[in-house]
Amino acid sequence: MKRAFNYKYIVLMLLLLGTSIATAQDGLNSIPVSETFSENGSYKIKSIAFDNTPGNIDGVSYVYDGDQLMYQIPRSFDMLLDNSTRIVLSNDGKIVVYYHNKKYRPEKEFDNVVVYKEGLLFGSFTTEQYAACSSKENDCTVLYNNYDAVIDYKRSDYGKADYKKVLRSMDEDEEWLHNKMLVIKDNIIYTVSGQKKISVFHTDDLVLEKNVDFEKLYPFIKDFPSPKTVILNVPKTRMTIDQFTEKKSGETLNRLLEKRYNLKSVSKNDKNAAKEFQLYNISMSGYMTRFGFLELTSLNIDAKFNKEDLVKYIDDINFDPATIDNVLPKQYFNYYAMSYRNSNDNVARDEKIAYDKALKQERIRRERLDTINGFFIPRSLEESFLQLDKIMPEKERKILVSLENQPDKYNSDTGGLGIWIRTNWGGIIDGSRLQTYFNERNLFDPKKISAIIVAQYIKYLKNESQVARNWERTHPRI
Structure with missing residues (x-):
């Protein structure tokens, strides 16, 4: 593939006590890519992320016997600078164990310790299960981490391309723990937890021993090696989806869509366009492959566009992927959104007038309905209480009352009654x-409205008198 310019890889390897210690990616500027070798040096796993979002597993990992690919795993195992992650590959290449002090999601794949056998998730452990401590306790992590205490950030040039780890003065134990909180010998993994207890994991038979006293086992394991890991600081392109150009024409996706649908794009900075013209919106996210094809993961469009036709059209476009690094099979792009209008100003204005008229008629129709999409719509705050009484079990009501002063829990965008x-x-x-009821009281934001309903309902559940009427007195119709 012809490239616009060549990146120089920065391979960061720090050899301490005969051990290769994983360094890390330059924050938002790079994509996590690493190679970790088995204890006997015969096998290696290459982990490639498609994104650099914290907690991300979107990527691919390849396990090799020498130079021969054995199998692949449809996820990445990101290695981070702060000593919160480790990868171990067994001496037959069949077992991969990944450690991460943080758990970002509830699924098993995101547990603090995950075990893969020949490419498939075989088992997993939370910190509580693996390190025999409670997450409510201080320093309860699967890996001991004194990174912030021992790194001299200024002398290390932290966050720069020429980063080189420089340690502060410390005692022998702390230096050992910084470099070797995980060691391996004969397919047995020894990890020191945040509470300075040792867990022993046998990769041959997948047996776990935990809560072993550090002082007791330290003399035995202190000379064991840590896994050798090499990390490539692979640059992340700063381009967005709309900045990639088609190889054939040299035009951006935005320009191609304008021509295909005979529309005119609207600048994000044009605040008045939506008031004057009828706009048609497209938003998408997906992967740009190193071969220049856009693999969509989401596509949201207005009814004007035919989704099947648009997907096929985008699938056939071959973009110039010059800024996607050759190491990456593809890179994820989170969001691209664009608005379009009819290229004829008069037609675009007429479309806006017709749309607003239809929208007003639909609102009038909906205001007459007592049920929408199978749900009864209350007419007032008081009627909202009665409907919630019908659908909420007594146990759930008690939980709701206990959250009275925590609107971030009962009215968040991720869960709760709101x-x-x-x-x-x-x-x-x-x-x-119901919307009209609140609009008449100068309240228009749906999230604020739901917060009011829930907060007042909690008062109602606490048997406060005339809750709805009192609220209406302070929020009269305007």
Whole structure:
């Protein structure tokens, strides 16, 4: 593949006590790529991420017997600078064990210790299960981590391309723990937890021993090696989806869509366009492969566009991927959004007038409905209480009352009664008699409306008198 310019890889290897210690990627500027070798040196695993979001497992890992590919795993095992991660590959290349002090999601693949056997998830452990401590306790981590205490950030040139780890003065134990909180010998992994207890994991038979006293085992394991890991600081392109150009024409995706649909794109800085013209929106995310093809993971479009036709059209475009590094099979791009309008100003204005008229008529129709999408829509705050009484079990009501002073829990975008109201009483967003009730009181934001409903409902559950009427007195119709 012809490249616009060549990147010079920065291979960061720090040899301390005969051990290769993993360094890391330059924050938002690079993609995690690493190679970790088995204890006997015969096998290696190459982990390649497609993104550098914290907690991300989106990527691919290849396990090799020498130079021969054995199998691959459809995820990455990211190695980080702060000593919070480690990868171990067994001496037959069949077992991969990955350690991460943080757990970002509830799925097993995100547990603090995951075990893969010949490419498949075989088992996993949380910190509590592996290190025999509670997450509520201080320093409860699967890997001992004194990184912040021992690194001299200034002298190390932390965050720069020429980073070289420089340690502060420390006692022998702390220096050993910094470099060797995980060691391996004869396919047996020894890890020191944040509470300075040792767990012993046998990769041959997948047996775990835990809560072993550090002082007791330290003399036995202190000369054992850590896995040898090499990390490539692979640059992440700063380009966005709309900046890639088609190889054949040299035009951006935005320009190609303008021509295909005979539309005119609208600048994000044009704040008045939406008021004057009818706009048609497209948003997408996906991977740009190193061969120049865009693999969509999401596509949201207005009804004007035919989704099947648009997907096929984008699939056939061959972009110039020059800034995607050759090491990466592909790179993930989170979001691209663009608005378009009719290229004829008068037609675009007429479309806007017609759309607004239809929207107003639909709102009037919805305001007359007592049920929308199978859900009864209350007419007032008081009627909201009665409906919630019907759908909420007594146990759930008690939990809700206990959250009285925690609106971030009951009205968040990820869970709680608030989002249920916004989702299922959708009329507070798209028009309904409940929305009109609040609009008449100068309240328009759906999240604020749901917060009011839940907060007042909690008062109602606590048997405060005339909750709805008192609220209406302080929020009269305008």
